Amino acid sequence: MFNFIIRRIWQMVPTMFGVMLLVFVLFNWVGGDPTYILAGKRLTPEIMANIRAQLGLDLSLPQQFWLFVKQVAAFDFGTSWSTQQSVTATLASRIGPSLTLTGTLLVFELLTALPIAIVVAYYRGTLTDRMVTLICTVAMSISSLAYIIVGQYLLAFKLDWFPVMGWDDDSLLRSLLIYVPLPLILGMLVSLAPNVRFYRSFVVEELGHDYVRTARAKGLSEKTVLFKHVLRNALIPVVTAVMMSLPFLVLGSMLLERFFGIPGMGNELLMAVDKSDFPVIKAITVTIAAAAMVFNLLADIIYKWIDPRVQLK
Numbered sequence: 001m002f003n004f005i006i007r008r009i010w011q012m013v014p015t016m017f018g019v020m021l022l023v024f025v026l027f028n029w030v031g032g033d034p035t036y037i038l039a040g041k042r043l044t045p046e047i048m049a050n051i052r053a054q055l056g057l058d059l060s061l062p063q064q065f066w067l068f069v070k071q072v073a074a075f076d077f078g079t080s081w082s083t084q085q086s087v088t089a090t091l092a093s094r095i096g097p098s099l100t101l102t103g104t105l106l107v108f109e110l111l112t113a114l115p116i117a118i119v120v121a122y123y124r125g126t127l128t129d130r131m132v133t134l135i136c137t138v139a140m141s142i143s144s145l146a147y148i149i150v151g152q153y154l155l156a157f158k159l160d161w162f163p164v165m166g167w168d169d170d171s172l173l174r175s176l177l178i179y180v181p182l183p184l185i186l187g188m189l190v191s192l193a194p195n196v197r198f199y200r201s202f203v204v205e206e207l208g209h210d211y212v213r214t215a216r217a218k219g220l221s222e223k224t225v226l227f228k229h230v231l232r233n234a235l236i237p238v239v240t241a242v243m244m245s246l247p248f249l250v251l252g253s254m255l256l257e258r259f260f261g262i263p264g265m266g267n268e269l270l271m272a273v274d275k276s277d278f279p280v281i282k283a284i285t286v287t288i289a290a291a292a293m294v295f296n297l298l299a300d301i302i303y304k305w306i307d308p309r310v311q312l313k
Contacts, residue, residue, distance in 0.1 A: 005297065012293045019289040020072060023282050024065050068282065077283035082275040087283045091265065093169075098264035100172050101180055102253055105187045110242065113192055117199035122226055124204055132196065139193035148259050151186040165261035183256040198241065202234040209233075243299035246291070 059067070071077050077087040120132045156164040162182035168174045206212065207230055215225045254266035265284060272280035 005301075008297045008300075012290075015293060016072075016286070016289060017069075020068060020282075020286065021065070023285050024068055027278055027281065028061065028064075072286055078279045080272075080277055080280055082272070082277045082280075087279045090268070090280070091283055091287070094263060094265045094268045096172055097167060097175070097262050098253075098257070098266060100176055101183060101187075101256060101262060101264060104176065104180060105184055105191070105253070106242070106245065108184065108188055109191050109195055112188070113195035114199050114238065116192075117196050118203060118226070118231065120196065121200050121203035121207065122222070124207070136193040136197050139189070140197075144190045144255060147186050147189050148255060151182070151189070152259060155185075156182055165259070167260075167262050169263070179260070179262070183253075183260045183262070187253060187256055199234075199238055202237045203230060206230045206234045239299055239302050243295045243302070244292075246295045 075088065077091075079085065080087050080090060083090070116132070120129050123129050152164060156162045163179055166179050168179065203226075207226075212225055212230060215229055216222075220228075253264075254270055256262065257264040257267040258270060268280065269284050271277075272284070
């Protein structure tokens with residue numbers, strides 16, 4: 001186990017280097033010149049040259065990339081081009097709102113979708129199974145924007161059950177109790193249907209394996225087969241799906257943050273893209289890439305814990 005973890009950590013180094021190189025190339029190729037955005041109407045050759053010197057854009061591309069690598073290694077992404085504030089400090093203040101929203105959403109999704117999927121799989125082929133599948137299909141065919149816009153209009157604006165938008169920077173607990181419930185409900189409506197169908201497919205697939213028929217032939221009840229044998233094996237792809245979504249907890253939900261005025265990482269990324277703010281974009285991208293690699297490693301370790309037969313090589 002220890003040797004496997006060490007090898008995986010070493011594999012992260014070239015992967016991270018590739019991510020940084022790709023981000024740098026894409027930004028310099030299609031990102032445009034932020035000098036034109038920052039200079040505004042005062043665009044003169046002298047001002048452009050001054051701005052480019054301040055941003056380090058007057059250096060050669062290899063020098064700019066090497067500066068990028070050193071910043072990542074030091075966990076210091078410099079200063080935002082648009083706000084002139086520390087990128088690290090800015091993102092540190094944005095992670096809390098994103099985790100408060102998306103972390104709560106993930107927990108509620110898992111605790112709701114997985115039990116429903118198990119029950120539906122238990123009654124597979126019955127009217128209950130067909131009705132839930134039909135409802136999920138209809139729900140999945142509706143755009144997430146429709147849920148957000150209609151839900152915000154009816155529940156917040158018309159019925160006044162929730163604030164239309166807002167956030168309390170001084171208290172995450174107050175924000176969790178007052179401002180998170182509405183985007184949480186709407187996020188659940190968007191994600192519940194695909195997750196139920198997703199998890200159900202894993203459980204139903206396991207029910208068709210030989211070990212299930214053997215367990216039934218031994219006289220075990222259907223509930224014992226489902227919860228003691230099937231669910232344990234079905235949890236492996238569920239863990240994969242959950243662990244793959246964990247890096248995006250850091251990023252947050254861009255649509256929900258945008259519509260509800262939540263100052264999270266997703267909202268910050270959208271504003272950075274609008275302003276071609278490369279330091280913020282690269283910081284968020286590198287953070288998500290690093291989180292993805294760490295959580296992938298953690299998923300492999302959890303596989304071994306769920307099923308000791310899994311060999312980590």
